[in-house]
Amino acid sequence: MNCRRAMFSDLLEMQNCNLKNLAENYSYRYYLFHYLASPEMLEVAEVPGKQKICGYVMSQMEEKGNAKDIPHGHITSVSVLRTYRKLGLATTLMKMAERSMGEIYNSDHVILNVRESNMAAKHLYQKTLGFIVDERGIEYYNDGENSYTMKASTKREIWNHTSKAIQSKIDEEKQKKDQEANSSENNKTQKEGQSRSTGKGKKKR
Numbered sequence: 001m002n003c004r005r006a007m008f009s010d011l012l013e014m015q016n017c018n019l020k021n022l023a024e025n026y027s028y029r030y031y032l033f034h035y036l037a038s039p040e041m042l043e044v045a046e047v048p049g050k051q052k053i054c055g056y057v058m059s060q061m062e063e064k065g066n067a068k069d070i071p072h073g074h075i076t077s078v079s080v081l082r083t084y085r086k087l088g089l090a091t092t093l094m095k096m097a098e099r100s101m102g103e104i105y106n107s108d109h110v111i112l113n114v115r116e117s118n119m120a121a122k123h124l125y126q127k128t129l130g131f132i133v134d135e136r137g138i139e140y141y142n143d144g145e146n147s148y149t150m151k152a153s154t155k156r157e158i159w160n161h162t163s164k165a166i167q168s169k170i171d172e173e174k175q176k177k178d179q180e181a182n183s184s185e186n187n188k189t190q191k192e193g194q195s196r197s198t199g200k201g202k203k204k205r
């Protein structure tokens, strides 16, 4: 999967990822507004060769209220299509969003809101990315569900974390390479053995 900055032509598919996965939906105009206002804050995951968007993260820098405000980012929405989950995509997209906030806007921290019942997202934020709960919003959502406002410093070390999904892919690849190396080594030894027993390769005197 290829994670990259969003382009104008991705917006409809991003909206599609959102409509399929989340109760919090936005109009196309909202995506367009975000894209025009700060295209560097929209990242997507694309299925290679298919030109299909299977995940996105949309974030923004909070408007400054007064000069004392510490610059900080807000993850508005992150979503990955069901078939492409647990591959480390949301982790990668979140890290990319945070990198943009830090590098472009010198953001101090990042915040987000998540439903109390959203186990997958809570795991992603707290266990994988190290967010902490800052506040609990009672009946924050339209349907009455509570929210957690989570927060993390954008200066923290997250780049070394490798999700289990990615790690197992790395291990798999390594195992495959080791097996290939072993079998080619075995073939070589076998051939050498055969040529020795048939006398092939002996120098004629």
Ligand code: ACO
Residues within 6 Å of the ligand: 021, 022, 075, 076, 077, 078, 079, 080, 081, 084, 085, 086, 087, 088, 089, 090, 091, 092, 112, 113, 114, 115, 118, 119, 120, 121, 123, 124, 127, 128, 162, 163, 164, 165
């Ligand atoms: N239950 C428990 N843990 C899970 C689950 C799950 N259902 N899904 C993923 N995880 C864990 C992974 O195992 C991984 O853990 P590890 O780092 O310890 O190995 C970690 O979460 C990150 O996994 P990723 O593969 O990076 O996450 P994924 O690409 O699957 O996307 C997401 C996670 C975005 C929450 C996805 O499930 C989704 O799109 N859900 C619907 C939309 C949604 O809820 N979005 C978040 C709303 S809040 C907001 O937008 C601010």
